Amino acid sequence: MSVVGIDLGGTKIMAGVFSEGVIKAKVTVPTPEEGGQAVVDAMAQAAKAAIEAAGVGVQAIGLGTPGPLDFKRGRIKFAPNIANFTDFPIVERLEQATGLRVYMENDANAAALAEHKLGAAQGAESTLYMTVSTGVGGGFVWGNKVLRGVNGQGGEIGHITMQPGGPLCGCGLDGCLEALATGPAMERMALASFKREMGTRELFALFQQGDPRASRIVLQAASWVGIALASLVKCYDPEVIVLGGGVALNAGPAYLEEVQRSYHRYMENWITPPLHLAKLGGEAGLLGAALTAAIEIGEI
Ligand SMILES: [Zn+2]
Incomplete structure (x- = not known):
């Protein structure tokens, strides 16, 4: 059917x-x-x-x-x-x-359900999915079930508090992951650092060339993602983590290395589920x- x-x-x-x-x-x-x-x-x-x-x-x-x-x-x-x-x-x-x-x-x-059933986590018992692009979204899936929560707020992982007192988020709170690690968050930091408007495409190109100011911005954003994933693993204990979204897929290998490094740093002494890149685009x-x-x- x-x-x-x-x-x-x-x-x-x-x-x-x-x-x-x-x-x-x-x-x-x-x-x-x-x-x-x-x-x-x-x-x-x-x-x-x-x-x-x-x-x-x-x-x-x-x-x-x-x-x-x-x-x-x-x-x-x-x-x-x-x-x-x-x-x-x-x-x-x-x-x-x-x-x-x-x-x-x-x-x-x-998207979490699709990566779990047909994509990068196919065959896993449970999957934690995070997408980092203009926002941060995600979901936790086990078997055929998606965690929605009582009020439909389950998986709103873009709004976990990473840095109290940090930059304001679209949701009205300060220091959310989304206010620190997304494309728009990096563009805001690039404006402060380079004193001009800069899109993520240019920022990532500079980062990949080793520009120190671009590296500071992009690596810090990557580190927030890794730390958030490590925290979420301790909540959900998934078999597999899948990371997707425009930032994760386009920022370059050094971005992903930094995500992995900070993720593993905050999983020290814990069983560490593998972190895969999303496959279904x-x-x-x-x-x-x-x-x-x-x-x-x-x-x-
Ligand atoms: Zn928020």
Whole structure:
């Protein structure tokens, strides 16, 4: 049997038909700027186009979406990058627009599920996933289960406090991992250090050439990630850790070495699960959304 996975992002929507362990057909459309119902309609159209292209019947839709979610009521509480999505009844609206049952999951949790079942942690009993890009997200998965928590806050590892009194985070608190280790956090530090605007692409290029100021910024960010992973291992005790996201995948080998070094430093005297790089790239969210539906309907 087949399901549709939908990965809803701030700029694009991906819909794919998932059947026998692979994506059979995939359709990508821009996320409508007006937000709200227009986003629902765009997702429904993308799903229909993918179903037609795959030429198979589907049983359900799995939706991976940003934002804190209200799983009990099937609502997005709010999505920072999508307009008119505050307390939005996304599950009901998408079911009305498609005539299919819809099961939703937080986008980072969905990516965690995909890496656990089909990616870098395939075969592991449990996986701790962290993605570092413009934000920090993550998830803990064991068997077919994703830790959502009672209030849908499980796996919000970007907001663990690393440095009380440190830089302010988008969530309003100070010293979150997300305020210290992401691309925007490094760009803020680059502005202070180089006295001009600098994107991560240029910063990483300078870092890879051995520029001392770029190295100071990037290695410090890497070190926060390693320390956070070591702390999280002591909470979750996963079999495998998977690290993904634009920063982790593009900053370069010396960044990853520093993540490993600080991770191992704070795991001294503890059993240390292996740390792997994510394998599924941009399709992790889509695959995870599809897996969410496949698990809910008992196909996996
Ligand atoms: Zn925060």
